[in-house]
Amino acid sequence: xxxxxxxxxxxxxxxxxxxxxxxxxxxxxxxxxxxxxxxxxxxxxxxxxxxxxxxxxxxxxxxxxxxxxxxxxxxxxxxxxxxxxxxxxxxxxxxxxxxxxxxxxxxxxxxxxxxxxxxxxxxxxxxxxxxxxxxxxxxxxxxxxxxxxxxxxxxxxxxxxxxxxxxxxxxxxxxxxxxxxxxxxxxxxxxxxxxxxxxxxxxxxxxxxxxxxxxxxxxxxxxxxxxxxxxxxxxxxxxxxxxxxx
Amino acid sequence: xxxxxxxxxxxxxxxxxxxxxxxxxxxxxxxxxxxxxxxxxxxxxxxxxxxxxxxxxxxxxxxxxxxxxxxxxxxxxxxxxxxxxxxxxxxxxxxxxxxxxxxxxxxxxxxxxxxxxxxxxxxxxxxxxxxxxxxxxxxxxxxxxxxxxxxxxxxxxxxxxxxxxxxxxxxxxxxxxxxxxxxxxxxxxxxxxxxxxxxxxxxxxxxxxxxxxxxxxxxxxxxxxxxxxxxxxxxxxxxxxxxxxx
DNA sequence: CGGAGCTTTGATCTTCCTCAAAAACTGTGG
DNA sequence: CCACAGTTTTTGAGGAAGATCAAAGCTCCG
Numbered sequence: 001x002x003x004x005x006x007x008x009x010x011x012x013x014x015x016x017x018x019x020x021x022x023x024x025x026x027x028x029x030x031x032x033x034x035x036x037x038x039x040x041x042x043x044x045x046x047x048x049x050x051x052x053x054x055x056x057x058x059x060x061x062x063x064x065x066x067x068x069x070x071x072x073x074x075x076x077x078x079x080x081x082x083x084x085x086x087x088x089x090x091x092x093x094x095x096x097x098x099x100x101x102x103x104x105x106x107x108x109x110x111x112x113x114x115x116x117x118x119x120x121x122x123x124x125x126x127x128x129x130x131x132x133x134x135x136x137x138x139x140x141x142x143x144x145x146x147x148x149x150x151x152x153x154x155x156x157x158x159x160x161x162x163x164x165x166x167x168x169x170x171x172x173x174x175x176x177x178x179x180x181x182x183x184x185x186x187x188x189x190x191x192x193x194x195x196x197x198x199x200x201x202x203x204x205x206x207x208x209x210x211x212x213x214x215x216x217x218x219x220x221x222x223x224x225x226x227x228x229x230x231x232x233x234x235x236x237x238x239x240x241x242x243x244x245x246x
Numbered sequence: 247x248x249x250x251x252x253x254x255x256x257x258x259x260x261x262x263x264x265x266x267x268x269x270x271x272x273x274x275x276x277x278x279x280x281x282x283x284x285x286x287x288x289x290x291x292x293x294x295x296x297x298x299x300x301x302x303x304x305x306x307x308x309x310x311x312x313x314x315x316x317x318x319x320x321x322x323x324x325x326x327x328x329x330x331x332x333x334x335x336x337x338x339x340x341x342x343x344x345x346x347x348x349x350x351x352x353x354x355x356x357x358x359x360x361x362x363x364x365x366x367x368x369x370x371x372x373x374x375x376x377x378x379x380x381x382x383x384x385x386x387x388x389x390x391x392x393x394x395x396x397x398x399x400x401x402x403x404x405x406x407x408x409x410x411x412x413x414x415x416x417x418x419x420x421x422x423x424x425x426x427x428x429x430x431x432x433x434x435x436x437x438x439x440x441x442x443x444x445x446x447x448x449x450x451x452x453x454x455x456x457x458x459x460x461x462x463x464x465x466x467x468x469x470x471x472x473x474x475x476x477x478x479x480x481x482x483x484x485x486x487x488x489x490x491x492x
Numbered sequence: 493c494g495g496a497g498c499t500t501t502g503a504t505c506t507t508c509c510t511c512a513a514a515a516a517c518t519g520t521g522g
Numbered sequence: 523c524c525a526c527a528g529t530t531t532t533t534g535a536g537g538a539a540g541a542t543c544a545a546a547g548c549t550c551c552g
Contacts, residue, residue, distance in 0.1 A: 082405050084492045090405040104394040104401075111401060140386050147393040148350040154400035155350075155357060159328050159336040161407035162451030166508070197531060205408030207509060212532055229517075246330045412540070443499065456540055458500055475498095475549075 022046045026122075031098025031184065032072045036142035044135065048128040054115040060101070063112045069123045070102035076119030077194050080111045081202065091203040093153070094195065097184055100146050117194040161205045164246070169204040170214045171243035174224065178234055192231050268292045272368075277344025277430065278318045282388035290381065294374040300361040306347070309358045315369045316348035322365030323440050326357045327448065337449040339399070340441065343430055346392050363440040407451045410492070415450040416460045417489035420470065424480055438477050 023034060023042040034045060051074070054060055061069070063082060073095055080101075081091045092111055095101055101113060101121065124132070133139045153176075160169050174191060182188040193200075197208040197215075204211065218224045223240055225233040234240055269280060269288040280291060297320070300306055307315070309328060319341055326347075327337045338357055341347055347367065350356060370378070379385045399422075406415050420437060428434040439446075443454040450457065464470045469486055471479040480486055 082401065084405070084409060086492045088409045088492065090408040092401045092404045104397040106394070110398055137383050137386070140383070140390060144386060144390045144393060147390060147397060148352070151350040151393060151397050151400060152356055154397060154404065155328065155338045158338045158400065158403055158407060159330070161404060162336040162448075163330060163334045196529095202408075208531075209510085209533085210508060212530095213508095216532075246332045246334065442497095453541060454499075455501085455542080459540095462500075 023049065026074070028072065028074055028098040033100050033139065033142055033146065034072070036138040037136060041136060044132060048124055048132065050123045052121050052123050054119040054121065056115055056117045056119075058115045058119075060113040060115060060119075060121070061109050063110060064108050067102060067105040067107060067109045068126055070100070070126060070129050071121040071123050073097055073099045073101060074120040074122050077116040078113050078119055079116050079195065079199060079203075080113050082111050089202045090205070091199060092157075093150070094203070096180060100143070103143070103147055103150060116199070164244075166204075166206055166210050166214050167217065168244055168246060169206065170200075170211065170218065171223075171240050172245075173200065173204060174232065174234060175237070175240055175244050178237070189234050189237065190227065190231060191234060194230055269295065272320070274318065274320055274344040279346050279385065279388055279392065280318070282384040283382060287382060290378060294378065295368045295370055298367050298369050300365040300367065302361055302363045302365075304361045304365075306359040306361060306365075306367070307355050309356060310354050313348060313351040313353060313355045314372055316346070316372060316375050317367040317369050319343055319345045319347060320366040320368050323362040324359050324365060325362050325441065325445060325449075326359050328357050335448045336451070337445060338403075339396070340449070342426060346389070349389070349393055349396060362445070410490075412450075412452055412456050412460050413463065414490055414492060415452065416446075416457065416464065417469075417486050418491075419446065419450060420478065420480060421483070421486055421490050424483070435480050435483065436473065436477060437480060440476055 023029065023046045024039055026034065029035060029042075034042065037045065049072075052071075054076075060071075060078060061067075075097060078095045078099075078101060079091050080093045080095065081089050083089050094116070102109070104110060133143075156172075156176075160172050164172065177191040177193065178188040181191060195203075197211050200206075201208045201211045206214075215224075219226065223234075223236055223243070225235055227233055269275065269292045270285055272280065275281060275288075280288065283291065295318075298317075300322075306317075306324060307313075321343060324341045324345075324347060325337050326339045326341065327335050329335050340362070347359060348355070379389075402418075402422075406418050410418065423437040423439065424434040427437060441449075443457050446452075447454045447457045452460075461470075465472065469480075469482055469489070471481055473479055
């Protein structure tokens with residue numbers, strides 16, 4: 001059996017329309033924005049959406065640049081972050097399959113977005129998407145509901161950043177990864193963690209060293225176990241929940 | 247001249263409909279949700295809205311209780327907070343005139359809300375509001391736009407809580423009060439601060455002592471000046487912005 | 493005038509950060 | 523398959539920002 005080449009940035013997909021794989025066959029339709037539409041309404045979507053690929057580490061857009069595109073995430077993970085003038089960084093969220101990218105940015109993007117692992121996005125130009133929303137008001141309802149979910153996540157994160165200890169933060173983080181996986185239909189006890197320690201630290205308001213030390217403690221306490229470099233087994237969800245909420 | 251009695255909870259207003267003062271004459275219409283509607287469309291709103299009063303310190307609703315009502319804030323300030331099991335509190339936002347209260351809570355409220363000073367709210371029962379939205383889809387658009395603004399504020403607050411120093415947090419807080427006032431048409435250099443040090447601390451992820459010490463430093467550095475117990479003059483907005491962003 | 497609740501100030505302590513270096517991975521090319 | 527260069531992660535020692543504990547000063551009202 002010949003070894004397949006490792007999945008590389010597929011140059012042919014860089015900017016293709018969806019004639020090959022129309023929206024009706026979309027993997028993430030039931031998770032994302034298009035859940036609001038019926039099969040018969042997807043034709044319009046196919047005609048304005050473009051599939052784009054971003055290898056791990058690639059920027060998708062930068063804070064303050066004109067918000068020309070909105071995206072559905074088809075595959076991979078995206079981090080959203082803001083920088084202070086001296087380089088301090090706060091990651092304000094991680095998005096995955098089915099999430100909508102570009103919420104809340106009107107004229108300009110209000111944060112930067114970067115691919116964590118290899119990412120595939122379904123891109124809409126802003127006026128095209130607005131036209132689609134005018135045609136199908138159900139989409140506006142769905143967007144409001146998705147914005148509400150984001151807002152709730154942001155509020156939980158404020159509690160985490162303002163009031164939780166390092167250990168509580170990490171436990172909360174692992175649980176939120178687990179719940180996100182469960183939502184997408186995967187095993188909640190085996191979370192995949194594609195982001196680096198530095199990313200986790202900048203998301204939790206800590207340093208890489210503190211994140212690493214806290215991981216070590218959780219391993220020693222048999223609450224988690226490393227399966228491989230990017231997969232962690234959560235050995236006791238109950239206990240983790242106890243750790244997460246004080 | 248006889249001394250007027252101090253403004254007390256107006257018992258007659260506790261739960262009155264709006265026949266006396268219909269929506270067309272509403273002070274905050276141009277700021278809030280109803281900005282989306284024309285004069286001719288306000289009749290429906292008047293018929294389902296009820297004006298309610300809450301004296302300072304009164305709870306408006308509690309996290310996890312059924313989200314039966316949504317509100318427009320007509321007068322005063324409301325704080326939204328979440329508690330951890332051991333009593334640690336994080337205030338996730340302050341709302342004022344024109345803001346919408348109840349965003350993002352579907353079945354149950356996702357946070358508690360309490361009157362900071364004397365508050366007047368315009369309350370809608372959830373099904374009534376949903377009926378109104380079905381009738382006027384412009385309202386859904388307006389709600390999405392208001393949710394986006396809240397989301398952006400939440401993201402800024404994550405940067406503050408995750409990465410800013412005590413001094414940067416307080417400076418950012420004063421500036422955001424100033425900007426909120428400017429939006430409502432008041433002087434941005436004289437902010438009114440109706441909340442206690444404990445509230446500010448729980449909003450900024452600090453303790454009352456640290457907030458107090460930081461206020462003292464800003465006073466000594468002539469960046470701010472206390473006008474009276476709840477009003478602060480911002481003497482140099484430029485410098486404050488420098489302090490706020492590192 | 494007096495008391496309850498805020499606010500301020502002081503002294504000490506703790507958690508997490510900073511700086512430094514070793515260890516473990518990752519991917520590349522021979 | 524292995525060597526090695528670059529990156530990421532882990533571990534250690536010491537330091538600093540802010541928390542905690544304690545007490546005194548203010549304010550606002552009755």
